[in-house]
Amino acid sequence: xxxxxxxxxxxxxRESLDWESAEQALVExxxxxxxxxxxxQERTALLLNRQRYPEAEAAxxxxxxxxxxxxxxxxxxTRYLLASRVYRELAASPIVQTAVTHLLAAVQQETPTGxxxxxxxxxxxxxxxxxxxxxxxxxxxxxxxxxxxxxAMYTVMEQLLHQIGDEQTLxxxxxxxxxxxxxxxxxxxxxxxxxxxxxxxxxxxxSFAALDGQLGRLSxxxxxxxxxxxxATGSARFDTTELHDAVTQQLxxxxxxxxxxxxxxxxxxxxxxxxxxxxxxxxxLMEMPxxxxxxxxxxxxxxxxxxxxxxVVGTPSLFxxxxxxxxxxxxxxxxxxxxxxxxxxxxxxxxxxxxxAILTNEPLNVIYLKDRQRLLYLNGIKxxxxxxxxxxxxxxxxVPSHAKRILCYGNSGGSFxxxxxxxxxGAEKILCMGGxxxxxxxxxxxxxxxxxxxxxxxxxxxxxxxxxxxxxxxxHSMTLWMVYGxxxxxxxxxxxxVKGLPGVRLLPVEGCDDHNVTxxxxxxxxxxxxxxxxxxxxxxx
Numbered sequence: 001x002x003x004x005x006x007x008x009x010x011x012x013x014r015e016s017l018d019w020e021s022a023e024q025a026l027v028e029x030x031x032x033x034x035x036x037x038x039x040x041q042e043r044t045a046l047l048l049n050r051q052r053y054p055e056a057e058a059a060x061x062x063x064x065x066x067x068x069x070x071x072x073x074x075x076x077x078t079r080y081l082l083a084s085r086v087y088r089e090l091a092a093s094p095i096v097q098t099a100v101t102h103l104l105a106a107v108q109q110e111t112p113t114g115x116x117x118x119x120x121x122x123x124x125x126x127x128x129x130x131x132x133x134x135x136x137x138x139x140x141x142x143x144x145x146x147x148x149x150x151x152a153m154y155t156v157m158e159q160l161l162h163q164i165g166d167e168q169t170l171x172x173x174x175x176x177x178x179x180x181x182x183x184x185x186x187x188x189x190x191x192x193x194x195x196x197x198x199x200x201x202x203x204x205x206x207s208f209a210a211l212d213g214q215l216g217r218l219s220x221x222x223x224x225x226x227x228x229x230x231x232a233t234g235s236a237r238f239d240t241t242e243l244h245d246a247v248t249q250q251l252x253x254x255x256x257x258x259x260x261x262x263x264x265x266x267x268x269x270x271x272x273x274x275x276x277x278x279x280x281x282x283x284x285l286m287e288m289p290x291x292x293x294x295x296x297x298x299x300x301x302x303x304x305x306x307x308x309x310x311x312v313v314g315t316p317s318l319f320x321x322x323x324x325x326x327x328x329x330x331x332x333x334x335x336x337x338x339x340x341x342x343x344x345x346x347x348x349x350x351x352x353x354x355x356x357a358i359l360t361n362e363p364l365n366v367i368y369l370k371d372r373q374r375l376l377y378l379n380g381i382k383x384x385x386x387x388x389x390x391x392x393x394x395x396x397x398x399v400p401s402h403a404k405r406i407l408c409y410g411n412s413g414g415s416f417x418x419x420x421x422x423x424x425x426g427a428e429k430i431l432c433m434g435g436x437x438x439x440x441x442x443x444x445x446x447x448x449x450x451x452x453x454x455x456x457x458x459x460x461x462x463x464x465x466x467x468x469x470x471x472x473x474x475x476h477s478m479t480l481w482m483v484y485g486x487x488x489x490x491x492x493x494x495x496x497x498v499k500g501l502p503g504v505r506l507l508p509v510e511g512c513d514d515h516n517v518t519x520x521x522x523x524x525x526x527x528x529x530x531x532x533x534x535x536x537x538x539x540x541x
Contacts, residue, residue, distance in 0.1 A: 003029055003036045010042060019050060030062075037067050189222035192229060204229070215246040220255040223247065227266045244270050251279050257293045261300065268304055277306060282525035318352050318368055325370045325383040329356065330400055333363035336535070337403040339395065339421070340368045341377060341414030348411045349433055349518025350527075358531050365403050367395065369414075375457060376436075377417035392424045407535070410435055411518060419468050422478060431481045431534050434517045437494045438467040447490055472501040480504045481534060485512030485520065 006029025013022035026043040033039060040063035047056035189211060192204050215223065223246055230243060247263045260283050267276035284297055300306075318327040338359060342348055348355040352368065359366055371377050380387040384394040399406065406427040410418025415435025422430045436447075439457060472480070482498065484491040486508035498504050514520045521527040 001032065003033045003039060005029075006032070006039065007042065010046075014046075019046070022046065035066055037063070040066065189218055189225050192226060213242070215242050216249060218246060220250050220259045223250060224259040224262055227262055231262070231266055231269060240270055244272065248275070251275075257283065261293065261296050264300060268300075273304070276304075278525040280306070280525075281528065282523055318356060319370070323372065325372050325381050327368040328398070329360060329364075329366040329368075331360070331363045331365055332400075332402055334365055335403055336405045336407060337365040337367065337399050338407045338409055338535070339418070339425070339427075340366060341408065341410040341417045341421070342368065342370055343410075343412035343414045344371065344374060345412075346370045346372075348409070349516045350522055354522075355518075358528055359535075361528070362532070362535070364535065365400060367398060369417075371414065371417075376413045376439075377421065378457065388420075392421060395421070395425060407431075409433075412436065412515065416468065419471065419478075419480065423471060423476060427478055429479045429481070429534065431483065433483050434488070434491050434515045435482055435484070435494060437469070437482075437497045440467055443467075467497065469498055469501065472498055472504060476503065478503050481507055483507045483509065483517055483521075483530070485509050485514055485517050487511060487513035488515055488517075491515060491517070 006025050009025035010022050010029070013019075013025060023043065023046055026039055026046065029036070029039045030043065040059065044056055044059045044063060047053075047059055192211070211218075211226075215226070218226070223243075227243060227247065230240070243266070247266060251260065251263050251267075260279070264276050264279050264283065267273075267279065280297065280300060283293075318329075340348060340355070340359075342352070346352075356366070356368075369377070369381060372382065373379055377391070378388060380389075380391040384391040406422070406425050408418040408422035408425075408427045408430040410416070410430070411433045413436055415432035416437065416439065418430050418432060418435075419437075421427075438444075444457065472478075480498070480503055482495045482504065484495045484507075486492060492508070495506050495508070499506055509517055509521065512520045518527065521530060
């Protein structure tokens with residue numbers, strides 16, 4: 001076995017929150033490959049994240065003994081960063097100075113103005129409170145002053161100067177950065193926040209004036225800071241309408257969970273309860289929220305008297321091992337079975353365990369399938385017989401006697417199989433998310449996605465170079481929902497390919513330019529409603 005086998009095992013156990021098995025996979029990997037740096041790195045990080053600091057120090061020292069020097073720079077930098085975390089938590093450790101030495105060396109190897117210097121600088125700043133080292137402070141200031149105006153670097157230096165209580169240097173630093181910020185609204189947003197922390201209300205007023213009409217240009221980091229100040233102070237300096245518009249613009253995008261929850265609190269205070277609750281539901285369904293975020297979600301629900309929503313943290317993995325192709329969930333209370341065809345990434349657009357929590361919010365039988373051959377299930381599923389026809393017959397036999405209605409779900413490339421298999425299985429409804437409907441040579445070549453899979457399919461027998469249109473034009477009893485982003489040209493073309501055919505219902509998602517329309521809907525709090533509607537709607541819709 002190769003090191004990647006142990007790393008893959010570790011990641012699977014980590015995803016299901018089985019920390020003991022995750023650590024054991026790394027220990028076994030280190031025993032088998034005692035000089036493989038990534039295995040040591042992951043074990044040190046795991047122990048740190050589990051707050052087992054003495055063991056993390058022992059793991060780090062074992063790493064140094066086994067791999068005293070590293071040829072590639074990024075792993076060496078990673079080791080310095082992990083070392084700083086270990087030594088920072090173990091303030092009494094006699095080797096805390098080692099962290100400073102290693103990180104100073106790391107900074108000297110980096111371009112002072114480079115982005116890669118930032119994480120190193122963050123760790124240096126964090127060490128200031130643990131050890132008195134003037135060289136450390138000098139390097140931090142040198143790097144900061146050489147950098148062009150950068151909000152992230154600005155915040156790091158704010159943290160440093162607040163820690164050491166040097167208000168004179170802090171004011172000088174503000175003036176320097178503001179002089180170089182010009183009209184950079186991001187810098188002013190950071191100044192507002194940090195000036196508020198330092199009770200410099202005149203600076204808050206001056207910097208906020210520079211942001212008039214500019215809030216829509218802020219990143220989630222900058223906007224987060226303004227919202228924090230507004231919630232804390234209720235200051236009349238802030239135009240709530242402009243803040244609300246800026247928050248709404250970002251709320252359902254790809255932003256940090258902490259920012260998302262702060263925005264939700266703001267929406268409640270600004271009297272937008274429906275929008276806040278929708279956003280909170282989306283936040284609860286995000287992948288693997290941290291424990292502190294889960295507590296914050298619960299606090300928001302208690303504060304505003306909301307019922308508890310779905311929760312998936314701690315849900316075990318549906319597939320027992322990486323090579324498994326089929327997983328089942330049976331519920332005798334339901335007369336429906338949903339067959340889920342995952343896409344090329346072996347997901348449903350979102351993590352399988354997350355989708356499972358959504359699907360089984362009400363009684364439902366589910367069969368999950370993985371395309372391990374990377375042929376869009378066209379060559380069948382090995383675990384179900386190895387050919388398309390054999391797989392269909394095995395699936396028919398698997399459906400429990402109490403399940404009279406068959407439905408199918410397909411994500412991306414899995415959508416083609418959902419329709420093809422669904423037709424053969426006698427499915428009454430099929431839901432395709434960002435689905436592929438045409439495997440003819442010209443279309444596959446124009447698509448450009450998953451080129452390796454496309455090339456493999458096109459090299460197979462001509463029977464697979466087909467479109468679903470020819471299948472759906474013939475008499476059938478299926479209802480097909482096609483969900484896709486109306487701003488994703490390729491997915492819109494696939495949907496148009498089956499437009500107007502019997503039983504086909506096109507459901508374009510306005511403003512979505514993402515092929516992963518499932519994740520897009522999840523982040524906006526509307527995926528659950530879609531799935532509930534699909535599962536409960538009568539066959540005659």
